[in-house]
Amino acid sequence: MSVKGRVFKYGNDVDTDVIIPARHLTSADPKHLAAHCMEDIDASFVSRVSAGDIMVAGSNFGCGSSREHAPIAIKESGISLVIAESFARIFYRNAINVGLAIMECPEASAAINDGDEVEADFDSGVIRDITTGETFEAKPFPEFIKRIIEAGGLVQYTKLKSEA
Amino acid sequence: MGMTMTQKILADHAGLKEVRAGDLIEARLDKVLGNDVTTPPAINVFKNMGADDVFDKDRVIMVPDHFTPNKDIKSAELCKCMRCFAKEHDITNYFELGQKGMGIEHVIIPDNGLILPGDAIIGADSHTCTYGALGAFATGVGSTDLACAMVSGSTWFKVPDGIKVVLKGIPGPYVTGKDIILHLIGMIGVDGALYKSLEFTGDGVASISMDQRLTISNMAIECGAKNGIFPVDEVTLNYISVTNPSRFSKGEYKTYEADEDAYESTIEIDLAEVPLTVALPHLPSNTRAAKDVKDMKIDQVVIGSCTNGREEDIKTAAELFKGKKVADGVRCIVIPGSQRVYRKALDEGWLAVFDDAGCVISTPTCGPCLGGHMGILAEGERCVSTTNRNFVGRMGHVKSEVILSGVPVAVASAVVGRVATPDEM
Numbered sequence A: 001m002s003v004k005g006r007v008f009k010y011g012n013d014v015d016t017d018v019i020i021p022a023r024h025l026t027s028a029d030p031k032h033l034a035a036h037c038m039e040d041i042d043a044s045f046v047s048r049v050s051a052g053d054i055m056v057a058g059s060n061f062g063c064g065s066s067r068e069h070a071p072i073a074i075k076e077s078g079i080s081l082v083i084a085e086s087f088a089r090i091f092y093r094n095a096i097n098v099g100l101a102i103m104e105c106p107e108a109s110a111a112i113n114d115g116d117e118v119e120a121d122f123d124s125g126v127i128r129d130i131t132t133g134e135t136f137e138a139k140p141f142p143e144f145i146k147r148i149i150e151a152g153g154l155v156q157y158t159k160l161k162s163e164a
Numbered sequence B: 001m002g003m004t005m006t007q008k009i010l011a012d013h014a015g016l017k018e019v020r021a022g023d024l025i026e027a028r029l030d031k032v033l034g035n036d037v038t039t040p041p042a043i044n045v046f047k048n049m050g051a052d053d054v055f056d057k058d059r060v061i062m063v064p065d066h067f068t069p070n071k072d073i074k075s076a077e078l079c080k081c082m083r084c085f086a087k088e089h090d091i092t093n094y095f096e097l098g099q100k101g102m103g104i105e106h107v108i109i110p111d112n113g114l115i116l117p118g119d120a121i122i123g124a125d126s127h128t129c130t131y132g133a134l135g136a137f138a139t140g141v142g143s144t145d146l147a148c149a150m151v152s153g154s155t156w157f158k159v160p161d162g163i164k165v166v167l168k169g170i171p172g173p174y175v176t177g178k179d180i181i182l183h184l185i186g187m188i189g190v191d192g193a194l195y196k197s198l199e200f201t202g203d204g205v206a207s208i209s210m211d212q213r214l215t216i217s218n219m220a221i222e223c224g225a226k227n228g229i230f231p232v233d234e235v236t237l238n239y240i241s242v243t244n245p246s247r248f249s250k251g252e253y254k255t256y257e258a259d260e261d262a263y264e265s266t267i268e269i270d271l272a273e274v275p276l277t278v279a280l281p282h283l284p285s286n287t288r289a290a291k292d293v294k295d296m297k298i299d300q301v302v303i304g305s306c307t308n309g310r311e312e313d314i315k316t317a318a319e320l321f322k323g324k325k326v327a328d329g330v331r332c333i334v335i336p337g338s339q340r341v342y343r344k345a346l347d348e349g350w351l352a353v354f355d356d357a358g359c360v361i362s363t364p365t366c367g368p369c370l371g372g373h374m375g376i377l378a379e380g381e382r383c384v385s386t387t388n389r390n391f392v393g394r395m396g397h398v399k400s401e402v403i404l405s406g407v408p409v410a411v412a413s414a415v416v417g418r419v420a421t422p423d424e425m
Helices: A030-034 A069-076 A089-098 A106-111 A143-151 A154-163 B005-013 B039-048 B073-088 B105-111 B126-134 B143-152 B177-188 B210-223 B234-243 B245-249 B311-321 B339-347 B350-357 B407-416
Strands: A002-009 A054-057 A081-084 A102-104 A117-121 A126-129 A135-137 B024-028 B031-035 B060-063 B120-123 B137-140 B154-158 B162-168 B197-201 B227-229 B265-270 B277-279 B287-289 B300-303 B331-334 B382-385 B401-404
Touching: A030 A069, A054 A106, A054 A117, A069 A089, A081 A106, A081 A117, A089 A102, A089 A143, A089 A154, A089 B143, A106 A126, A106 A135, A143 A154, A154 B143, B005 B024, B005 B120, B005 B137, B005 B162, B005 B197, B005 B227, B031 B039, B031 B105, B031 B143, B039 B073, B039 B143, B060 B073, B060 B105, B105 B126, B105 B210, B105 B234, B105 B339, B120 B126, B120 B143, B126 B137, B126 B210, B126 B227, B126 B234, B137 B227, B143 B154, B177 B210, B177 B265, B177 B277, B177 B287, B197 B210, B210 B227, B210 B234, B210 B311, B234 B245, B300 B311, B300 B407, B311 B339, B311 B350, B311 B407, B339 B350, B382 B407
Parallel strands: A002 A054, A054 A081, A081 A102, B031 B060, B031 B120, B120 B137, B162 B197, B162 B265, B197 B227, B300 B331, B300 B382, B382 B401
Antiparallel strands: A002 A117, A117 A126, A126 A135, B024 B154, B277 B287, B277 B401
């Protein structure tokens, strides 16, 4: 499975309060959350993002609260993949559980620029910056994690497994 | 290489003799919990999975605390969803507003005797790590993990490496657990313990009260840690002998000791050297000695939260506020963390002290800490707060600021009208 899109680039320690501020947590509806995604760090994100785009950030992405609303907001906004130097552990777990693709790759995180066109292959872990021509290698996910993401999250994956 | 306290608890809960950092294990859980923000999505997942019932109605804990008393119709619907589920499934530990034992989850759960040394707990709230203070393994997860654990009573973990934090000596005047943990986060950064355990040890531990240990473990997440755990000692045993005398007397708890060679790294902190500490906007790691930032004017002070809303915190605030007044132009909001602490403050006359000083007193709620309600900041406003996060927009407007501190600095700041230390009052 591979994805391709335009990059939205952010820095280190992007926290869950800026990904989706608590004032919007009175509803867990993905469309409501997506409409406010990143608004405290990048007010124009929602109007600029299109399906398939890729988010690239520095270290400790998703730090702070355990709100699963954060990866849901990003996924529903159309982002197909988040690449970061590292992820905060609860966000990491939540992202997989809701089926948001993530990759840890310090080299890609450092080199890729805002607005670049990037493609990434989940099977090989290869990330290619089409704009600059550079390629990077992330450690690919094991098979079962890839299946969770393809299924759309842990619940759908568990259902598919029990139906099989 | 030996095992850390955390690794030993996880091994026992996975039915394994030994685990190593990086191992993926499936562990049984003693308690699983959620709040009014995270439980309703978990209930959706629960229903979506076609689950019939929870694994054990005594081991699932539900606490309405984030947007309570309901701040608007949507939050009322969230609470109603959780309340109905709790009733339908006969959840023993659902804590309704006004009941004895109700309040902020991480204040009431240890206080109500629901955590014992050696337990393994997950909660759909990042500050679930608080319970490490009791020598238990506790960590935060999201709503999907909560839903699955509500059904199965177990979850998977990647076994973390451990950082040994050696606390030495005795803290100086007014220096609290909050100063110690802010100081540590300032040293290692907001991802300094990412995916790892913080394990506190050293001769300084004995002098730190349980309420302060709970504050320290509470903020382990703010440097990325999976959990922050204290050894079990006389302070722990005294605490559980009061909070759960029945299980304490039957010895229904387990103590673990780390092996000497178990740790990936070691950090030493001389408690006498820890200053009264604040974290400036917009990261908990942006720490300074409070005495070095005294030119910062403030509009609001919040005293409370799962970090600093315990009995010792509210008592300290009352002792410092006695005979003093909140400065003109400053609003001070005091939020006892539980109904029990609130009642204690009423019986001891602390509420009268706060009222005389010009503070507003709130029922227990997470409220302003996460920018929910009960003290939201306007554009350009600045707040000294005993809460746990000072991210952009955390307590209100995206251009407002939160400065984190312990209770003594918060009280002094309210009285002086800028960041201040108790010796200035």
